[in-house]
Amino acid sequence: MYVQKCGLRATHLEWFNLISSTGKRYIGYSSLKSINNASIEKMSLASSLACLVDESDERKPMNRLELKRFLELRIKKRVKHQFRDGKFHNLIEKVIASPYTLQDAYDSVRVNSKVNLASERDNIDFDSLAEELASGKFDINSNINSISTRGVNKEKLVLPNLKMNVIQEAIRIALEVVYRPHFSKISHGCRSGRGQSSALKYICKEIVNPDWWFPLVLDKKIDTRILSKLISTMESKIQDPKLYSIFHSMFNAGVLNMQFGGFAKGHGLPQEDVLSPILMNIYLDLFDREILNLSMKYEVLDDSQCNESKLRSWFRRQMGPTQGNMSGVRVHCCRLMDEILIVVKGSKEVSLALKSEIETYMQGSLYLDFDSKTNILPCNDIRGVKFMGKIIKRTVIESPAVRAVHKLKEKVELFALQKEEAWDEGMVRIGKKVLGHGFKKVKESEIKHLADCNSVLSHVSCFRKPGMETDHWYKVLLKVWMQDINLKKIDPEEHILSKYITEKALPQDLKDSFYTFQNHAKSYVSSETESTATLLPESSISSESVYITQVFPPLKAIRMCLQRYGITNLEGHPRACHMLVLLDHDHIIDWFHGIVNRWLTWYHLCDEIKLIITEKVRKSCIRTLATKYRLNESEIERKFDSDLSRLPSTENDFVKEILESCYDEGLLYGIPYSGLCLLSLARIVSESRPCTCFVIGCRAAAPCVYTIHAMQRQKFPVWVTGFSSCIHPSIHRRRIGLCKQHLKDLFIGHISLQSISFDSWN
Template structure:
């Protein structure tokens, strides 16, 4: 209990009550007890000192208001010092939150009104969008900015509808590239559209959405889909035309009322400043003119397909004979339960839908008649309602399905039990083959020694010098002709011996010596024990019966699947590594010739960026152990050999010389697990960092040094640093389909190959490490 110490009409209990009232009433600052105790103690000491020395008028008097102010300032300063620095994702979210508040303020009567006039064209919104672009380019917002953008003039042009899109784009090789102004406007429109449509997107929709990207789509496939007997594969083939754009704008009019915004979007389509193509949509960083506006427009357009698929799910799963089934189905959708047994009892057909942009995966559990009917309805809806040329095909569950650059295959309990049995029998088979190999090697060695000793004795005797005539010696000497060397004579004798022993059909000379020479000379008990052991091994390996499977898995008779296995395309990745020069035809790591003339740090960053991309793309795949082996045995070794070839040193010397820098590339599987645990994989949000989380890998070849070129700024959007040189871009993957996620971008436009750009040293490293992508480069400044 606090005692009452009254001095001059003031009590300690009153101070405590005052602090409690301030804390409960305002809830602005959280007071720490230790700080309050120290302040209270100092106040009591001053009070006692003043009472003991009443004649000392020069002692400073601290008021209660000043004490409280100092207390709150100390608490705030302490919390600011303890606050961790914000990541790129957190910083961009805080900036976008300002735009979202302005967008929500324009909602009235069920629609968002005048977004272009009141929100997008606002100088504050354009400045915030510009900061978002700079964050995508991994630029510190506190750094100096000399872009020269006038947000006030841009705001006036947008508000009057006089923004010239064609003047803010650059075209070469039939590729329209945006300049800085258009990129800022596209970013502002993206944030505004995300606020409008995010609450209305389906939960089955993934890709370039906040919290629903590549990782969430594969997680849904791996954990939610169970027991399908057929798949529906949808292939879309359509580039946006007048009908598609008109349909898209009519969809947007349901929630937005803004003529200026619709006219601006229409102008961007007319000037090819946007790319909206269904089928072959860039998986990764996309084309450089898209920004992040095309993905959200594609999600808006295909949102109608999501609603149609939900209607089909309701029809096939919920509308059954009993009225209670519909209520049960809605309860299961709300709870999002994983219990498949109860749900299977009340549903004839089960549908699982997962869409990532224009890639749609539909798993069906039902009769063949229902599957064919569902296929016809989906295909007719895509063609008639969305004007998309689509091919819907039925795939059996036994086949491997390709989705999002990975392979999906069905695993059942029976298959897992068979694998468990085979795992034990493989060990026994390996032991038997190992013993057989040792036996054959030993007996062949005995036969070789017998043959060498016999031929040596035959050579030393020199039959003609013995002057002996026996049938055996005459038969041997007749095979030696005039002028024949001793080695040729031995070979002729071996051929005759093989023909006489009828051993020509044997696989090799070692097998003949083992079977015909060594084994007959060995003790019979030893030979019989060896062959008895091999017979027992063959009997055990071939003794797989249904009883053994029943012991491992009693319920394996129904063949019920337990999960879907998601596997990375390892074979395709190995072929890609061969094309890029990391390995030879035998799969042995080699030096990358295109990196030999770059700096040591850039070479290491290039290989580190490849490993980081593999961590992000495939760390949740079931065959990630194979990716670990490739990182340790191929990527790291190729990096060492590239550095060794550059400095003309051995691999061990290169590893010792660059030990600290090479720590970024794992040297063992344990290092892979540690580095994967330290990676902030959850910090990649496709809605905010579209094009950065899965950016492509390319090689930059230095063409001119800074001393021999005209001074210019870095080509990255928002960067004001001087360029460290002129680089030629050499893309690794130029095709757009199939979109395998191998660590190299499969969607870099062929028009960007060999383009000359200026980059600062920091952004060269960021591009290699995967912190930025080619989408952050202003290719509109290229002159060649």
């Protein structure tokens, strides 16, 4: 390096100083001496700063989302070059059948699998693969694999191999470029910025005072009619016979597994190929446009608007006067992939008419089947509506003054309830003592010198059969007594002891005082609410109740999942998950951490989930580790304190986890919907029986082989609870090899079952 300034070369410098403590190089000199002994020039500040040499900072490595965005952007530029005359032409020949596009698609598949792009690559000749695609000689049947169920009922699942995965990924990215700008705003799912969170935000915040709602439950697998309709729809934007020929070949080979209703059954399953989400969005975009037309049809007939626009008035005149008066009608629709929710503000007749038109269009134009038994529910129904694996309800919000009145009422009710529970508990306890005293008397009657010949028990003992045990004889007496007082079999034991044994023996004054207190408490609650409400200002009392939309998790289904996977016992208490005991401690914690990640992603608006995480999931993880190491739970918490911190235990931990669980559904295609499976250790890999990681694009050695357990196989529709709710029977109990990193990624939810190649053993 040399410094040149004002015609002076580096050889003219007498000396220089180099300081590198701050990462920059500062070159300064105190004197310059010319060859001819010229006088020393005084250098200005600007001249000194001109000698400052800055070194460029190194670029930070791109994260996973940035890599995906970069790779898709490169393919996007190639696709846009094929746009002319309002259509995209020859995408297969000009874009997809290109070695550069196929290599970018291969890297995109590896990013989905969370594989380092600098690692060893698979042996794929992209040039020859591109030539086969361009010439139409690519054989799909030789690039797919099928696995069948074990047992009598054979079910086959067709899965693409690596080359087929690369081609499908390239086609998917190309279709995203074409259709992403044209999707409707009511469409959510597998789109950047428009996922589950945006759908819930629209339902809870944007829909104001709805009256009726109903979900549209689809259940249909792709057939020839749907495929023909899909291709005819795509021909309006894409002119490429080779692309449609590949679709037909995929469908005939069974690798195009688009199932309407499949995303509601369980997200991220291996039978849902990478093309299914984009093709489903393209096909159901026809429904999105139709529902917008229907909403316009019903809303333009609104007579409640005095100052309506000219456009609305023109639409009203075009519809004619025969449509009737539909005052105040508003139609809202939210679609998350194949899950659809229709919300109507208006009368029930309007909602029924709209539902009928939607079903007619679905069945007649889109050839889709649906659950015709779905009823229209009022939005203020306490049952709510089931949508996106959640329960959506409308609840009342009260003013602070009214809430204060209700708070006083609730305190009195709680006090009365506590006294009632104490009374019932005392009655049951006394009743049990009475039963024990009676049993004691029956035993005493068997002893001759203790028996009382004048007692009732001695008179009825003559009916005792010879050889009958004491407890059996006592049960017979109780049975006869119950028949005598006409007790029902459905009455619980506590009710019988309290009402028919204890209370009848109590003094009447004691019973009257208790029931008088309860009646006074009930009358006080009702009168206090009315009298206090009259004292409130009129501004605090609203004539109409204010409702808000809230999201609730399916707690019953979640508790069943926890019990099915061995996290809780039959009583709902946390227990050790014995199928995880043979795994390493960090992988055990990762498995429970995966539950937390999924629940905070899907149920971050639900406070009930936080309680289940802290009371059941975290406790089950600790007990699993305690079973593995045979230590006390307190010792386990001290030993793995840093690792267990990944399982939230306080409110601040939940906020941190929610912020870290952000993702992009458009880039991480299908991964956010992946369900959690239970893996058990099958065997340790040895030199005689080596194994490579089954994750697509990963060439690392797998130290262990694991068995997949699908513990939750249910019929449609099911709840999306965080676990794999619907998995193909052929995947159950399959053995897969995974490296340590990808086992962690699968547990936490950074990769899905789509990233696993189930044909690797072949």
